[in-house]
Amino acid sequence: MRWHCILGSLLVLMSWSSGLHAEVVCPDGPENVEGIDVSYWQGDIDWQQVRDAGYQFAFIRVSDGVSVVDNRFDANWMAAADAGVLRGAYQFFRPSVDPIAQAELLLQKLDLLSPLDLPPVIDVETADGMPPEEVAARLQIWLEYVQDATGRKPIIYTGKFIWEALVKSNDFSNYPLWIAQYGPECPNLPANWQSWKFFQYTSQGTVPGITGKVDLNRFNGDRQALLSWLLDEPYCGDGECNGLETPQNCPNDCPYCAPIPQNGGIVDDAEVCFIRNGEGTLWFEALEGWEGSSSYTYATSESSPINYGVWSFDFEVPGRYALELYIPPSAESKMAQYRLRHAGQESRLELDQSLVQGWVLMGEFDFALGEEQSLRLDDNTGEPYSERVVLAFDAVRLTLLSIDPEFEPDVIEILDDNPDPDVIDDPIDQEDFDPPVEVIEDDVDWNWPDPNPDPDINWPDMTWPDSSGDFQRPDRERDDDGFFDCGCRSTGRARELPWGLSLVTVLAGLLVWRWKRAG
Secondary structure (H helix, E strand, O other): OOOOOHHHHHHHHHHHOOOOOOEEOOOOOOOOEEEEEEOHHHOOOOHHHHHHOOOOEEEEEEEEOOOEEOOOHHHHHHHHHHOOOEEEEEEEOOOOOOHHHHHHHHHHHHOOOOOOOOOOEEEOOOOOOOOHHHHHHHHHHHHHHHHHHHOOOOEEEEOHHHHHHHOOOOOOOOOOEEEEOOOOOOOEEOOOOOOOOEEEEEEEEOOOOOOOOEEEEEEOOOHHHHHHHHOOOOOOOOOOOOOOOOOOOOOOOOOOOOOEOOOEEEEOOOOOOEEEEEOHHHOEEEOOOHHHOEEEEEOOOOOOOOEEEEEEEEEOOOEEEEEEEEEOOOOOOOOEEEEEEEOOEEEEEEEOHHHOOEEEEEEEEEEOOEEEEEEEEEOOOOOOHHHOOEEEEOOEEEEEEEEOOOOOOOOOOOOOOOOOOOOOOOOOOHHHOOOOOOEEOOOOOOOEEOOOOOOOOOOOOOOOEOOOOOEOOOOOEEOOOOOEEOOOOOOOOOOOOOHHHHHHHHHHHHHHHHHHHHO
């Protein structure tokens, strides 16, 4: 690309130098697709040689505003496709010119985009003497007009310092970024972007089939990632857990968020079940809190959140749980407002973090079986950002108080041979062994059947206790005396015999004994 004003040239040079206060973002992986961008400056191009040399995509200039239409666009557009090069069109944006007129020119040249064409690009390098707010407003008009016409979200091409000097807006980070910076392997991004799609890393490239120098670019990902992005299909490696991806077949995109175990558990901010959302540069880590660390950002008085944290919960057992938060000493917010999604409900919880430290009980709540339950804390508490009020995010502890009475699992899985480390099981001879009937309890108030100390005996699987506290199988019913009648040989509990029957049994035994002695 060519620079069109002295200010633009200076800003570009700044953006291509190493920035002291820049957000440096490296490629997501080791494999990246190489490509070029061209205009009439490159003259006649042998696109087959370009493709054979390994360059898989190309951005081709349509125009500079509306006054300069690139006379090589039509030829390059057709020949690139014929050679199997993925193609995209870019337009040098003139803020002083009607943005709709510019967008219309681009759309006329493109006609219809195929699914494998790259999204249209707007090249932001100059302000044309207009103030940043006007540049941003006209840029937004162009972007929305082109997106509505093509159904594709346009790409923004710019440099870090160009953007921050000429546009000065954080409202465009939802558009794919094509970043220009010559020299480093990892580019510096404008503050509002956290990632890039394309990276123009030199203007001095040499490519077979092109006479003279040409701009070189790379896509942030391999060819599969590029094609999946163009076709709007999920793929393993796109940073999102979607489609048919699971923690098992794509652990990088779908990190495993372990379910809350049967007796309760802790979800820490350092685990995958907690996600920081929003402006990444405004998230910080404190070396204090649960297990020695915690996350924090600064509270704001904005109408909508800039940053927010979400703890996700997946329950193995539905029921009523006590919910506690761990508040580190550095917490300062007096107006922390949490939103709890649980069992199809939403509860709002308020806490003055500055008054408490350590574990704080927030209440008792019902949770359903499975996922899609969470706790969220937004940064827009109402406290001014200028005061730098620390809003802390740390561990959440959930303790089971009671099981949902309608919950009927098939089997309780005993995970530990001895769930209470303070109880030492004595070895028991097989012939003296009785079925377990006691429940070990600890200070968390959860119930387990005593484990089977003799591995040679396979006792029937046990289920959760009924309202009486006894563990029972689904097919067992109490008789009139309150005992279980399972239809098996023994109920596991001795029952008294009538005295007459007992006497007959004793006399019969004596007769058998005398008969054997006589024999």
